[in-house]
Amino acid sequence: MNQHFSAETQYTPPADAAAPQEDVVRLVDLKRRFGATAALDGVSLTVRKGEILGIIGRSGAGKSTLIRCLNGLERPDSGQVIVEGRDIARLGERELQPLRRRIGMIFQHFNLLSAKTVEDNVALPLKIEGRSKAERLARAAELLDLVGLSEKAKAYPASLSGGQKQRVGIARALAARPALLLSDEATSALDPETTRSILALLRDINRRLDLTILLITHEMEVIRSIADRVAVIDAGRIVEQGPVWSVFADPRSAITKSLLGGIRPQLPEEIAARLSQSAGPEAVLRVDIAGEIARQPLLSDLATTVPGSFRLIHGGIDHVQQQPVASLFLGIPADAGHVKQVLDFLKGRGARAEVVGYVSDND
Structure with a gap:
């Protein structure tokens, strides 16, 4: 199995970009407005190599705009989006494309191509990169084994359960060996038992691959299950952040206390x-x-x-x-x-x- 892609077509990060203890992502005073609405109002945070950072907030808090700025689909009005040492907010589209491949993405509604088999869905990012068919299929087989779906390689998405579809989505997101995995409400459409299995899979992948993961969610139980740190966003601002256990034990902001209401003991x-x-x-x-x-x-x-x-x-x-x-x-x-x-x-x-x-x- 070919484990390494050619240097001519693969993005190479700066030599020290992913060194131990270094930040894979750093946001600095990020601002984005839509008319009179400040979707992001001075967001600053870091995502460290190998950690799982959860960003939680209610609908309209700024989560979607934040994740679109992170993958380069949205340009901030001001501030920096530094991924592996490069400010992607300042890159042109041609420069941005190879760096985007360093960022994997999994979605709430899976976004699989119904006319393609499971293995073809997983291999699609590599096809777009121009990899050979043998290389694509070998990588797809490796990833389907990782997510426990080797027997579904020739199946089509319509025959899969919701949890299986999300596993395919995770495998596809890992195809190009990203440095960062973005999870955008990836378990919101799943039942509780399936959600637990998907979260366990993400934690396993994080540990086995030392993969940095950023979770966007509105569910505190997701944060509690697998995140190392949590940042709470409200009205475009980070109002609280820290180790998950510390924030759960001593929430300071009103929004954090509200989000924790279903998890922390309350008076009968x-x-x-x-x-x-x-x-x-x-x-x-x-x-x-x-x-x-x-x-x-x-x-x-x-x-x-x-x-x-x-x-x-x-x-x-x-x-x-x-x-x-x-x-x-x-x-x-x-x-x-x-x-x-x-x-x-x-x-x-x-x-x-x-x-x-x-x-x-x-x-």
């Missing part, structure tokens, strides 16, 4: 309905902890250190990126001095704690 509806901001006999605290502190006996230490009672109303602990992340709701007597003591103790131990309201009884 019957208690939330009775919650008041007026002082009552019991204060309800939300306590968020993660990392090393979540491995410690925090509640038993609280009971022995701070006089007075408390009760655990609700909560849970999860593991994100092998780090424990917990959200707990505690009920404590609403005496101001006692509340301050409890908050001071919790914050002193590294927890994020706040009073979310008061309830009139313990039912």
Whole structure:
């Protein structure tokens, strides 16, 4: 099997472009307007070699414009889109074409050619490059084996399930050995079980090939499953970013808290309905902890250190990126001095704690 393409037709990145610890992508103050609307309003972020970065936001947040700027289909009004050391926003179409082949793309609706077989769909980018038929078929066979679809090489897309079609799309995106794989809502059209299998495949490919992946999604569960870092975009701006476990444990922006609402523990509806901001006999605290502190006996230490009672109303602990992340709701007597003591103790131990309201009884 021919593993190497000829130097005459393959784009060669700068010698240090993909060195360890170096950024594969760097966006610098990226701006793009459509009339009065700022689709991107000063976006700056990096994607490091070998990592999976998730970009999450609601519809209209700027995700689609961002990904189009990344693959050269949209020109920013200002700012830089640096891929493997070159600012693609400044390249002409002829210069851009070979660099585009360094960027693979998988789509929500697969975008397979119905009149071509699975192996021909996978080999299509190589046909466009002018590779020989033998080379194309060898590479297609290699990739179909990678995604677990070797037996479907001669099948047509109409005979495949949604998950199989997406696997073909992933194989096609890898055909030209890209440095960066862009995933644009790639699992949104799939059922939960198929979504899990596709995400597991992407993580496996990331690890086996040391492939850099940028995920565009509106689903926090996708971010939680496979991303190393997350950037939250809202109204064309990056409002929060960091390691996934850290952002999940301590979301700072309102949009991040909203997006995490279906994943992080919330007060049961019957208690939330009775919650008041007026002082009552019991204060309800939300306590968020993660990392090393979540491995410690925090509640038993609280009971022995701070006089007075408390009760655990609700909560849970999860593991994100092998780090424990917990959200707990505690009920404590609403005496101001006692509340301050409890908050001071919790914050002193590294927890994020706040009073979310008061309830009139313990039912």
